[in-house]
Amino acid sequence: MGTTGAGQGRRVGRPRAERRPASGLAPREELLAAAAELFTTRGYAATSTRAVAERAGMRQASMYHYVAGKEDLLAELLESTVKPSLAYARELLADDCAPAERRLWELCRADVELLCAGPHNLGVLYLLPEVRAERFAGFHAMRAELKETYRRLLATTGAGAALAKGELELRTDLVFGLIEGVILVHRSDPERPVSVFAESAADAALRVAGV
Structure with missing residues (x-):
C-alpha cells in the first residue's frame, strides 16, 4: 500500500521554530x-x-x-508576577519563630524584587479589561491569597493586633497597593539597584502599616 496519500507524508512531532533568536530560551x-x-x-x-x-x-x-x-x-505572564511571592509568603506565614514585623518586611522586600526584576512592567497588565474574564480566575485567586497573607502577617504584629477589623483591612489595602505600585516608581529611576529599592519600599510599607 502506497504512502503518498493525503496527510500520510506529514511529519509528526514538535514543530521547528523559524528564525529563532539566539536567546537560549525554550x-x-x-x-x-x-x-x-x-x-x-x-x-x-x-x-x-x-x-x-x-x-x-x-x-x-x-x-x-x-x-x-x-x-x-x-494568564501565564500575570501568574508569574504572583506565584513566586505567594510561595514565599506561605513559608513566611508558617514560620512562627521569626517576629511578624520582620516577616512582613521580608515579604514586602521580596515582592518588590520580583515585580521589578524583569525587563518589562507586567504590572500594567493588571489593568486590562480582558483580565476580568473567567480565564484569569487562577491569577485572581493567587493574588487574593497573597493579599490575605499580607493581612494575616500584619494582624499578628503588635500594631496590627490593636487595629479594628475595618482599619486592618484598610492598612492591608494600602500596603498591598503600595507594593504593587512601586514598579512605576522604579521604572522612572532604572539605575537604582533593585535590592536597594526593594528594601526602601519595604521600610515605607511598614510605616504605612503603622508597624
Whole structure:
C-alpha cells in the first residue's frame, strides 16, 4: 500500500521554530518573552498572535503547539508576577519563630524584587479589561491569597493586633497597593539597584502599616 496519500507524508512531532533568536530560551519561554514585550509596549488588544510568533522567531502555526493563544500567554505572564511571592509568603506565614514585623518586611522586600526584576512592567497588565474574564480566575485567586497573607502577617504584629477589623483591612489595602505600585516608581529611576529599592519600599510599607 502506497504512502503518498493525503496527510500520510506529514511529519509528526514538535514543530521547528523559524528564525529563532539566539536567546537560549525554550520555545514556550521565547513566546512568553515576546508577549511580555509586545503586550507592554504595543498593548494587548493591538498585538496579534502572528506578531508574537514572529517576535519569538517562529511561524504562527507553530506557536499553537506551545500555547493555546493570547489569553494563555497573558494568564501565564500575570501568574508569574504572583506565584513566586505567594510561595514565599506561605513559608513566611508558617514560620512562627521569626517576629511578624520582620516577616512582613521580608515579604514586602521580596515582592518588590520580583515585580521589578524583569525587563518589562507586567504590572500594567493588571489593568486590562480582558483580565476580568473567567480565564484569569487562577491569577485572581493567587493574588487574593497573597493579599490575605499580607493581612494575616500584619494582624499578628503588635500594631496590627490593636487595629479594628475595618482599619486592618484598610492598612492591608494600602500596603498591598503600595507594593504593587512601586514598579512605576522604579521604572522612572532604572539605575537604582533593585535590592536597594526593594528594601526602601519595604521600610515605607511598614510605616504605612503603622508597624
